[in-house]
Structure formats: structure tokens, C-alpha cells
Amino acid sequence: MRLYIIGAGVIGRTHAEAAYKLSEPVQLRVADTNGDTLASFCEQFPEAVGFTNVQEMLNSEAAQKDDIVIISTPPLAHFDPTIEALESERHVLCEKPLAMNESQAREMIQIADKHTRLIGCCSVRFKGMPHMEAVKKVLRSGCLGDIYHVTFVNNWERSRSGIEYQPSSRWFLDSTKSGGGVLMDWGPYDFTTLNDILNPNKIVFNAAWSAKPHTEIDPLDSPFDVETHVGASMIYFNGSHPIHVHYERASCTHGEGYVKAEIEGTLGSLRWTPFDSKQPVFRRYDKQGQIIEEQVETGPRSQYTIFDNPLHHFYRKVKGLESHANVNDYALQNFQCLQSLYSVAATGQKQSIDFSSKGVTI
Ligand SMILES: NC(=O)c1ccc[n+]([C@@H]2O[C@H](COP(=O)([O-])OP(=O)(O)OC[C@H]3O[C@@H](n4cnc5c(N)ncnc54)[C@H](O)[C@@H]3O)[C@@H](O)[C@H]2O)c1
Secondary structure (H helix, E strand, O other): OEEEEEOOOHHHHHHHHHHOOOOOOOEEEEEOOOHHHHHHHHHHOOOOEEEOOHHHHHHOOOOOOOOEEEEOOOHHHOHHHHHHHHHOOOEEEEOOOOOOOHHHHHHHHHHHHHOOOOEEEHHHOOOOOHHHHHHHHHHHHOOOOOEEEEEEEEEOOEOOEOOOEOOOOHHHHOHHHHOOOHHHHHHHHHHHHHHHHHOOOEEEEEEEEEEOOOOOOOOOOOOOOOOOEEEEEEEEEEOOEEEEEEEEEEOEOOOOOEEEEEEEEOOOEEEEOOOOOOOOOEEEEEEOOEEEEEEOOOOOOOOOOOOOHHHHHHHHHHOOOOOOOOEOHHHHHHHHHHHHHHHHHHHOOOEEEEOOOOEEEO
């Protein structure tokens, strides 16, 4: 099969490495507008055919039905190459966040549907991992009783993309290029995980907020206008059953950093570390008035890393196999969660996303 990578930076290279773990040989093409980055990519992957122009790459040969184009540019440059790739009749796997805003995201899905192509989002990087599947299995077994509360907090003290992490990519800090801060960066994984586990037909965003704690090393020589700490109080509905969700995500906080993912039900609870698959999953329940804590069996670790997963899931979907990919409407729904959170934080007005009618209501 043929894989076209647009954006030869840090994450584009992880997709190229993932391609060599697919079950069939891959022919690699790559486009980057930066000639130096392109040259260093082609040095690392000498079999790749390089282009500095995206259209030239897409027009260089007729599309085949299982061609996949990966968009691994900064969010500002997701929309145009996605549309060009879909119009070239190829499937598109786009990096997270899917787009800069909801209207772009909707148009991307519409164009994909019009061309009967799949469009997926790399926000599924952690989906399908054994510890996540173990959480779902316990939850679906009913042994936790009625689920009434979920805590989903990932607060890191100093982990800002563009400062502490990958400081060479300052675009993460500039909302005109990134579309937003930590919510656009990590929120796609958070909501993909929450939605996968809780399987909602509707989410009500009751309240939300965002903040940007200052540090003495905040860059002054380039734009830095994005949030680094967000939170929301939501109700997930699975049918008519409400589950209250406390959500937080920080890449910078002066509070003590902590990670807590816990599902509480009337018969038990489940606690895990969503973004560290090496950590155990615990189930707690009552025996004769005492808490019992047991480690949940999660099975062997996957042969694929979080960097392999987006392409591997999407490839399976393109081939018509069972897959953890989120494509078309599902990709849009996850993106809508980010936009609703921003909107509620900005306006103070609650919002609902109704997954059955695909609509957002205020
Ligand atoms: N870095 C990570 O760890 C990481 C992890 C997961 C997802 N992502 C996502 O991957 C995407 C890219 O991030 P990155 O860290 O690889 O960025 P990067 O800055 O390392 O690389 C981006 C590349 O895109 C190229 N580019 C920009 N506009 C282009 C265009 N119009 N056409 C062709 N090439 C263009 C740039 O020249 C650059 O080489 C982002 O959406 C990011 O959120 C990054």
C-alpha cells in the first residue's frame, strides 16, 4: 500500500516508523514545505519519495482505493491538505486536534462523506490498549453497579508543549496556529477515552473554565496566548442514566500535580492511569463492611506503541477489519467536545452534545 505523509516533523516520523510494522509492504511518500526538514526525513527514511509541494505529491500518481494520507502538520495546516487529499480520492488520517474550529471539522467530514472516503483522527492513540480494554470489560460486566461518578484528572505541573516539551515547536503556544492550548493538545485523548469508556448518547457541559498560570520562563519573544489548565463539570448520559464527570487537564499548575482516573458505582469502583499503560488497574468493592482492593488482570502488553496505534487502527478500518479507529462522525463528535468545553468556559452558558442527532444545543 501507499502512505503519504504531509508534515515531516516529530510526529510525521513516528507514523513512518509505524508504517513498517503494518502487515504489508508500504511505499512511502512525504511532503513538507520546509526543505531542511524534508531532507532530514528522507535521510532517516531513504526509501521515501520527498516533495516540497503537497499538490505535486498528490498529483504525482493516480489514487488507489487503499491509499492513506496522514496529516502531521500543526493544526493551522490540517484543513487545506486534508481537503486536497480527500479530493484526490484518498483516505485521510489527521493528527489531533482534528481542526482549528468546528466549522472546519464539519467541512472535512462532509467532503470525506461526499468522496466516500474515511477520515480518521489520531486522537485514538491510547484506544484499544490492554489496560483501557480491561477498564471497559469490568465496567460492562455490571459488577460496579450503577455508575454515578467519574473523576478524570491529569494535572502535570510543568509539561507545556512548546516550552518544557518540544521547545523547538513554539507554534503550540500560539492559538492562531494551534487552535488552543492543553485542551487542543491533550483533550482529544481525554475525550476519546471518556467517550470510549462511557459510551454516551448525550453529554451536558454544565460548567467549564480555562486558565494560564504564569511562570518565570514564559517566552516573551513569541506569541503565548493559550490555556495550560482546563476543567469541566459534565453529565454523561448513557440512555437516561446520568454519570457526573469531573474533568481536569493541566500542563502547568502551581497546585500539586496529580493523576486520577476513577469510576465510582453503587457496588464498586475502578481506578487506573489512562496514559501510562504500565500502571495497574484496581477494582475496589465491599466485603462485610470492609473495602477490598484487587488488581484487575489486563493481559499482555500490546506489541504496538501509542505512536503506532493511530495508523494501525486506521489501516484496519480502511481494510474493512474490526478496528479502534474513530472515523467521520465519531471523529467529529470527539472534536465537538473540545469546542463545547471552550464555549462553556467563554460564555458561562451550559451546552449539550446530542450524539444521536449530531447536534450541539445551548
Ligand atoms: N510532537 C508530538 O509529540 C505530537 C504527539 C502527538 C500528536 N502531535 C500532533 O502532530 C501535529 C504535528 O506536530 P509535530 O510535533 O510533529 O510538529 P513539528 O513542528 O515537529 O512538525 C510539523 C511539520 O509540518 C510542516 N508543515 C507546516 N505546514 C505545512 C504545510 N502546509 N504543508 C506541509 N508541511 C507543513 C513543518 O515544516 C514541520 O516540519 C500536530 O497536530 C500535533 O498536535 C504531536
